[in-house]
């Protein structure tokens with residue numbers, strides 16, 4: 354009984370005991386220590402913005418690295434070995450790539466966990482939002498909805514890709530990647546991932562700019578319109594670059610399908626000695642014909 358009394362003493366006063374002229378919400382916020390305004394929602398929002406910005410910038414850099422296959426197979430090979438430390442260590446170390454993937458994966462999981470707070474949590478919430486959206490017909494509310502669903506798709510699509518990169522960092526290279534894309538049937542996943550990631554990233558950056566007030570110029574309406582155009586250009590550019598690169602991997606994968614599993618050997622021109630040594634240590638079947 355005394356426990357019960359102690360507990361009731363920590364609860365907010367019953368509504369009947371409040372002065373009728375005091376607004377209810379205000380009484381609760383100011384009167385009870387447990388209900389005092391917390392800074393955590395703001396902190397979590399900041400963390401979500403920061404992790405989203407990091408992932409978007411990472412994605413931009415990643416798309417340029419991956420599209421180096423469009424320059425040449427040796428160019429992509431050089432980029433892949435660079436991230437294994439081949440240019441400053443005695444031999445390439447694929448575990449360095451695993452560490453980078455681990456870091457990106459950690460930020461990705463954190464970002465997804467923070468985003469869960471914003472998902473409709475029950476059918477009623479879902480229905481309320483859908484009705485609200487249909488009634489408002491507000492462009493940015495529609496964008497938020499699109500970002501929610503592309504984010505949901507990324508939970509699955511990006512996790513599969515990241516896991517592959519984490520456990521097989523040594524299998525990144527012109528033949529290795531092309532074999533994974535074509536013979537390993539990863540291209541449908543990459544196609545979906547490309548659209549989901551670039552649409553999600555474009556909307557995310559647009560919303561970040563609005564939320565934190567990074568609006569160019571003095572007129573907010575004109576700035577918003579300009580930002581919208583930038584967002585669309587961002588998504589279209591990276592979807593285009595991704596599609597062309599993916600096509601290059603598919604074509605190389607088809608050409609290399611009969612020798613799938615064979616490792617790529619660089620042509621030798623301008624390749625650092627450490628890479629040539631690394632290539633010599635790995636048993637490599639030198640192909641008779643090189644695609645692309």
Ligand code: HEM
Pocket residue numbers: 412415419450453454457461507511514515518524525526529530531533534539543546547548550594595596597598599600
């Ligand atoms: C450190 C982490 C990552 C590494 C090392 C990495 C590496 C690669 C590599 C080497 C490829 C070429 C295909 C292959 O080898 O399988 C590729 C393709 C791709 N990656 Fe990643 N990736 C990483 C993270 C991500 C993330 C977080 C996303 C998106 C959320 C992403 C989206 C894609 C897409 C869409 C493609 C297909 C590219 C295209 O269309 O040409 N990657 N990635």
